[in-house]
Amino acid sequence: AQSVAQPEDQVNVAEGNPLTVKCTYSVSGNPYLFWYVQYPNRGLQFLLKYITGDNLVKGSYGFEAEFNKSQTSFHLKKPSALVSDSALYFCAVRERGNTGFQKLVFGTGTRLLVSP
């Protein structure tokens, strides 16, 4: 089964500094990887995905993620953090489950706290 791991429960960063939220994956074959953000009392918003092609994927709100096959990682990055980026971030991988259907398998989530 495919899986993703988010090793950090929380990441703290000062506004204006670069941020990284880590994700590692365990898949057989080529991974389809995703990042989502969840703001308080809001739904899950799609940020970006990697299917194939360039290892650096650009997404919404200035976020980008780097796919690294040798390190089996897909870290989320932003050059300059904003206080408004404070939220819960989920990494996910698409897999074909036992039911035969494609589905998303989510990591445990990382809370990002950006201080003024």
Next chain:
Amino acid sequence: SAVISQKPSRDICQRGTSLTIQCQVDSQVTMMFWYRQQPGQSLTLIATANQGSEATYESGFVIDKFPISRPNLTFSTLTVSNMSPEDSSIYLCGSIQYFGPGTRLLVL
């Protein structure tokens, strides 16, 4: 991208009752997915709903507890039956990539 809406956005229910959550997509999608997010937890897939066939449930979820309808390619419902406090969660519907805003359910 698909725009997905859910009703209700939140509800407080009594133990033993049932709640039906509606999910509307602004475009036709082959598969719709229902996830549960328990407090402080990640998302877990409940079932996958294809139009015109019975939903396919993940391990640990059963049709009697979470009946799903999928009458067309833009709409689905999830019912949480015979609720208990352990069913207090956020329930999200989605396509393969996009999600609705979620339904926050509190069972007393």
